[in-house]
Amino acid sequence: MNNFLQYWEHISSSDRILILMGGMVLFWVIEGYYPLFTFSYKRFRHAGINMVFLACTLVLNVIFGFTTLKICDWVTIHHFGLLNMIQLPEWVRMILILLSLDFFGQYAPHFLMHKIKWMWKFHLIHHSDTKVDVTTGTRHHPGEWLFRESFTVAGVFILGIPVSYYFLYRSVSGFFTYFNHANIRVPLWLDKPISWIFISPNMHKVHHHYKRPYTNTNYANIFSLWDRLFGTFAYTDPSKLRYGLDVLDDKTDEDIGYQFRLPFDKTIKSDY
Numbered sequence: 001m002n003n004f005l006q007y008w009e010h011i012s013s014s015d016r017i018l019i020l021m022g023g024m025v026l027f028w029v030i031e032g033y034y035p036l037f038t039f040s041y042k043r044f045r046h047a048g049i050n051m052v053f054l055a056c057t058l059v060l061n062v063i064f065g066f067t068t069l070k071i072c073d074w075v076t077i078h079h080f081g082l083l084n085m086i087q088l089p090e091w092v093r094m095i096l097i098l099l100s101l102d103f104f105g106q107y108a109p110h111f112l113m114h115k116i117k118w119m120w121k122f123h124l125i126h127h128s129d130t131k132v133d134v135t136t137g138t139r140h141h142p143g144e145w146l147f148r149e150s151f152t153v154a155g156v157f158i159l160g161i162p163v164s165y166y167f168l169y170r171s172v173s174g175f176f177t178y179f180n181h182a183n184i185r186v187p188l189w190l191d192k193p194i195s196w197i198f199i200s201p202n203m204h205k206v207h208h209h210y211k212r213p214y215t216n217t218n219y220a221n222i223f224s225l226w227d228r229l230f231g232t233f234a235y236t237d238p239s240k241l242r243y244g245l246d247v248l249d250d251k252t253d254e255d256i257g258y259q260f261r262l263p264f265d266k267t268i269k270s271d272y
Contacts, residue, residue: 001090009164016167023175027134027182036185036205036238039131047135049254053125054138060145068153072163081160094168097161099223101169104155106221109148111232114216119147121263127215128262130244130253132208137177143263176222180204195224195235205238211246 028047075081083093113123122143129136140148156166176199186194186201194200199220207218217234220226227233244250247269252258262268 005090005164008168009162011167016171019171020174023178024134024138027178027184031133031183034185035183036201037131037183039133039183041131043133046131046133046254049256050129050135050139052256053140054135056142057138057140057145060142060149064146064149068149068156068166069163071153071156072161072166075157075160076162079160081158084160094165097159097165098169098172099225100159101152101155101161101166102173102220102222103226104158105148105152105169105173107219107226107230109151110219110221111230113144113147114219118263121265121268122147124245124248124262124268125259127208127245128248128253128259129208130250131183132181132205132243133183134178134181136208137181141260141263173221180221192235197224198222199224202238203233203235205241206234206236208241208243210242210244214241215245 075084083096088096110123113119122141125141126136126139126144129139155161161169180199180201181204182201184201188202191200191202195203199218199222203218203224206214209215214234214236217232218224218227219232224233244253
């Protein structure tokens, strides 16, 4: 276990990028052979649009990531945080940290972005994709990234999470982001048992349905526990779903300029 944590504490930037892009490429290939939906779209153009948003996220990670790592170091040096107040087996500690950061970094800010109008306007960009595939997982407005990272940092500080577990969480969360968004056909007999513990592909696709009530369900990214606990869990036949949003014109989903301006467009209905 010590060697495992040492790896994540000192993981190189190249390894982090390899893990990030490797997961995307893996599911990109799989969805090419076993697609859930056969979209009539230019797959590489669609990916290119979403890669623009990924590039923005990577730049923000470079700019603000230093602060997060400093906070991780500070709580470790000063033994600060709730998890530093109790002695736990390391494997239990690891599970609790992944569970907790899934709440702080994903469920909580995601839930709020569906409840607070001005935050929802930033989240519109993610939901505006009418051809949800693995690259949709990278489609986030820079403003949304700031919301999520602020909550993640709060979780790191409150719980007292060291840098090793922060990097581990980022990689696990990235894997599930690609897994959940990938346009892959998963049989019910396999997908449903996965959803008992984790966020499964079919489960997350429900969240991308174009209108309520399904849009306002399934907020977590790794564990389905949070949605089940707070009553936001939903499951249905994915073949009956339609992607996009009923408040937007589907034709605008690949207009980058329009997408970046969406949060500031007062003509867009935002009562989510």
